[in-house]
Structure formats: C-alpha cells, structure tokens
Amino acid sequence: MAQLFILQIPSSCGILPEGITKHCLMEIRSVSVGVVAIKSVSTGLYLAMSKKGTLFGSSRYNPSCKFKERIEENGYNTYASLRWRHGGRQMFVSLNGRGKPRRGHKARRRHPSTHFLPMMPT
Template identity: 45%
Template structure:
C-alpha cells in the first residue's frame, strides 16, 4: 500500500517525465523539425542575428548586390558587395541583404532579380540544403503552376519553383528558366575571411562616425533653435 503514494509523489517531483507521441487523431503541430544536414532539408533557425555569408555559386561566381541595384556575379575573393546578411523571416524562409549596398535581393513576377530598398514579399526565399553542402534559394512569392498529365493520381497542378541563379558568365538567369539541379542554382554559403571582417569593421566605423556627426548636427540645430527662441522672447519683453 505504501508503494502507490511513493510512485505518485515521484511522478510529481520528476520534471522529465516521458511523454507519449502524438497519435494521428491528435492535433499535433504538423511542422516537425528536421535535421538540417539531411538531403533536401530545410533550415529551421528562426530569428536572431543575421548570418553574414558570401554566396558562392557552383559556376564559380560570388553573388553580389551593387549600390545602384545591379545584381550579378563576381570572381573576386574579397569583393565587399558579395558580403550578404541572411536573416530568417520564417521557418526555412530567409531574406538576403547586401551589407555594403544596403539593398535586399528580390525576384519579380517576370523572374528577374532586382535590388529592393525595403523588405517586401518578393524578398522572401525558401532556403534548402542539397548534397555537398550546396543550398538553393527559391522565390516564395513567384513560381509556375504546371498541369499534371491526365490519368495520374496526383493533384491537378504541380508547382515549379523559381530559383536564384547565376550563369557561367556571371549574369542572373530568369527564375522560370531555372532548376534546382542546375549548377547555376547551387550556392555554397561561405563564412567571411579575415579581409572580409576587416572591410566590415571599416564599414561599421564609417557608419558610426556618420551617426555621431549626424547626432552632433541635430544637437547643434536644437541649440541654435533655443538661442533664436530666447532672443525672440527677450525682444518681445522689451515691447
């Protein structure tokens, strides 16, 4: 008789009590977390600081975003415009921003890549891991709906993704012409080297100096405004 109260007490004190798995009839979260290292896996990180990477295409070009909005590839190892900030905006969905250009990579409804000043729906890309560590980035907003041949036991249409792609000449390809298996659509996220980090530090120093100068200018303008107001008040008092 003493064992039953002891078992009940142990179950209340033990915080790590095994839980039964959800049955198909239960309302479990259908979005199960998967291993990001597997084939065709999806990055499950969400939020936090952006990852600074250089997207190295299998065609030997680094994706870069110019300040004037041009998108292309670069063969240079230490090109500042190829340094990207990759930020998760949803599970498996990222935004890609050029650190030095300050613009977001986006794809329009014509399948063309462009640089956007502000983040919008066309800046969202589905990030998937493939073999040998390469990733693909498919537009979340734009794709092609293709009909399925009659007689197949599948849905009426199938979605064909539009991918970020850089061809063998360093030029971006139209999204509807891409495949996930093309070399031009495979990107290796490279960590920054020492020279890249040095360029980032210089950029931060310039931005910090500019911010300080701007703040000092605003404080000076407020002092001048207060001085003008004080002079106006003194003149009014003599009338």
C-alpha cells in the same frame, strides 16, 4: 571543374567572376522556418525576384525578398522565390556560365547554376 562566382547586390544584381568587393558580403537572415531574406551589408539592398523571375536589389524588405532555402544532398544551398512561381514551378536564384543572373524559371533545383555555398566572412 567548378567555377566560383561571387554574388553582389548594388542598385541591381550583379556577379563577379573573380575577386571580392565590399558588395559581396551578404547577410542571410531567417524570416520564418526555411525562409530567408538576403541583404547586402554594404548597400543595404535586399535580393528580390520579380514576377518574371528577374533578380534585382530592393531598398525595402517586401514579399518579393523572401526565398525558400533548401540544403541539397551535395551540401549546397538553393534559394527559390517564396512569392512567385512560373507555370506552377518554383523559380530559383540562378547564374549562367558567365556569372550573370538567369531568370528564375530558366533553371531547376538540381542544376548546378542554382547551387550556392554560404561562407562565413574571414
């Protein structure tokens, strides 16, 4: 059974296991071919990843806010930091089983914790 988590970006990155708040609406903007920036519509904060793979909200767009977007075979999207790598490996936006952000180097591209399904607002 799949578990649905909603990503939100207040002053730091947080996840909601149920329900939707105004912080859940994200704008995914293409910044170059295959590269996106993810921004919270309500707070104006960009999703960013630190050198250690920690997710956080940044008030300014900078190189840590760039993510390589890939559509996987199962139809879900993965987002890897364009700026940072760990031991030569990509670091991914990822959630643990409780919906909390995982450090980027703790997950691999094929792991379900890195798979996201962008949806249009209704």
